[in-house]
Amino acid sequence: MIMMQLPKEFEETTKALMGEELYDTLLRGLGSEPPVSIRLNPFKPSADLFKGYGDAEKCISMKPVPWAKDGYYLSERPSFTLDPLFHAGAYYVQEASSMFVDFIIRQLITSPVTMLDLCAAPGGKTICARTALPEGSILYSNEPNRTRANILAENVIKFGHPDIVVTNNYAKDYSKAGINFDVILTDVPCSGEGMFRKDPNAINEWSPDNVEACWRLQRSIVEDIWPCLKPGGILIYSTCTFNAKEDEDNVQWIVDNLGAEPITIKNIDEKWNITSALKGSLPVYRFIPGRTTGEGLFIAVLRKNDDSAQTVQRKRKPEQILHILSHGINSPTIKGKKTIPDISLALSADQEANNYPSVEVDYNTAINYLRREAIVLPSETPRGIVTIKYKGLGLGFANNLGNRANNLYPQEWRIKTTHVKK
Template sequence: MELPASFVDYTRSLLGEEEYEKLAVALQQEPPVSIRFNNEKWKVQDEGLSAVHSPFDRVPWSSEGVYLDERLTFTFDPLFHAGCFYVQEASSMFVEQALRQYIKEPAIMLDLCAAPGGKSTHARSVLPEGSLLVANEVIRNRSQVLAENLAKWGHPDVVVTNNDPADFSALPSFFDVILTDVPCSGEGMFRKDPVAIEEWTPENVEICWQRQRRIIADIWPCLKPGGILIYSTCTFNTKEDEENVRWIQQEFGAELLPLEVREEWNITGNLLKDESTGTVHLEGIPVYHFFPHKTKGEGFFLAVLRKPCIETDDNETKKAWETINSQKSVISKSTIARAAKKKGKHAGKGVPSVAKELMDVAQSWVRDIGNYSLLTDAETVYAFPNARLEELEALRQNLKVIQSGVSVGEVKGRDLVPAHALALCPVLLRDGAFVVEDISYEQAIAYLRKEAIVLPAAVARGFVLLTYRGVPLGFVKNIGNRANNLYPQEWRIRSGYLPEELRIL
């Protein structure tokens, strides 16, 4: 790989000759492969690792992350499609430390720049029970990928939005935690993404740090007083990292918070030189750099900041909370079901109601139904936690919500067809709600290609939940001579062949 000359000069000056040469060597090596298990679907205790083909090295700063010896054929692994694990770069799993060390109570969290969903699925796994995650992506097609990955991960207390950061200004002091994994120059991804090298220029770095500040300025009012901002990039330079953190401190009075880290993790601290002396002060400034020649992962940077706590008699704070409270209406199941409105040419027309008989069917599919409300959006029935209905209503009133909770079923004529997301949500799917049939690897791949499946004659007709190695994979409707495949068309495996050498968990 040929690195841009300007990058080489700047980074050598930043790190020093010896450290830069070590980094340059590391950037020529193959990047490590890491995944993160979904503990709701596949426990990662030591005794559970015997279920897979080889032992793993753990990602030390993540409770569920592991390194693989080689890259697997993930596309052809049914467990990947079932949401049992997520392929995520190891360094970025460090976000877990910020959440575990500072978020101890149920929280409302925003992942502002969330696609494709690695940090969102990770956050949802480690947030305290009762928390709500809002995962946002400004680019429409990427927001659909984000929604798919979160649906596969299988948590009901998630909302996916498709908004510009400025749109969140309608929700002042709404979030307890905001993760801003801001768009950056991508220096830390050079060995994984050749396009990042081609696009890197000093001018692009300048554009990036200014864009990053605009994003923070737009979203800062949405953070509650005393709330936590997690700022991260996948780049090395101090313009996008330390200098932006210093700007957040100076501009908004934020407090920079330390994290407890172990020496053997080989995380690098502050690299910003003192302007008066030209020296680097590594101590006392808690920011965290991951360099691939020192840590087993790609380039990553993270800092944790706390918004100042403002006294309750502060007029601005009072006004903010009055705005939020005015948006929160008294909500019941029937109120929300009737309140949903179609947009565009159907604006102002009520959403068709779902027959009570079908709502009763949906209730019979849901575990602990008393903790959830069944809401309707067009002809979809979805479940959302009762405890977060007010927050959902505020989000729906002010943002473009593309997915909330878990889809339970879709009305097709006189039937309610179980939604694929329900199969992938172990917290929600009631045991015994459907006939279950465990299928072979070959059948699983055929199912994921949305091909017809033939089940044993003894399997009852009707909706059947298919499992692979005991893990729910999705639904079919068994009509006897074949089973109609209900796997989402847009999620199907498009490749018509199997690799000569399969490497799966």
């Protein structure tokens, strides 16, 4: 058991909300080791790559996350940083509770839609949503914070699906852009109580004042983006916190003030141990460590009434307002007479779009490449720009000069650790 010193105010309010028995279950959960889970990328041939492959074969328990297609629990945590398949986008490391987005979308969305993931970094729910959405859908993945938006763009590019637009904007910018969405996911900034087990800093940063600030910010974000949701459209509201103020109270506020109808998600197995509302009677879904195999998550789904506030009207092209960081395969860079392809081409799931020759490398060469070190390619490798591949999946590009190769992996993405896999 992990000993955890929780703030007194948190203990008092959470015990009052949950009751003695559920609160004791939570404490036992917070004192246990957090589960490790991944989502395989269905757009890349990732599933069979794990067969007979060292660490992954040892770590993957073949125990699926029951509410998420392609989600698996691992029996232990490997060094993802030192796995080239991770950098190739063969899988994404995602907390299991947040994969419930997959279950929601597959149940409610049956035809192509335009969707927005408003507060998306680092990208887990975006990737989860894109795998669940029907083909032909377009997904905007947004993060207001520039540093986090760059991390989001990196993860989305590695995922490789062409129909994701990564932006760095605020909710009000989307209203100005005039895009109307069929689905909006608002995984709003919160007080982070559900992350206490994984992130000790979340405990240190918690305070009643922070809960109050988050509660107000969450309402402001939803209110700002609400005009962008089409009448009849779906809002997915989620937090990674336990208190009712940021959870049930805010969902009730959306119902009472913005013209929304709560949606009940069906076919939830009792064995999943998902907890219903702890305040009021609205259909909401709580993932509580100790009860469910995952971290703390709260999620609710609402539909916008047809007679609610009018949606925004487009006055100009979205690209004139939105700060787009990435969209599918990005344009190459021109340096003098040379054309340097963007790494998104090498990592794209659409390999037919990549006409550059490829070279398969071994594990050590792949790691050296990902560290942006000098690499030597086989003598038969063509001169010029080549795609570096590991187990058939693209990692990036290099410029092969014959006696050496210029490493074109992005400097900001490079592996910084000097550790080696044992």
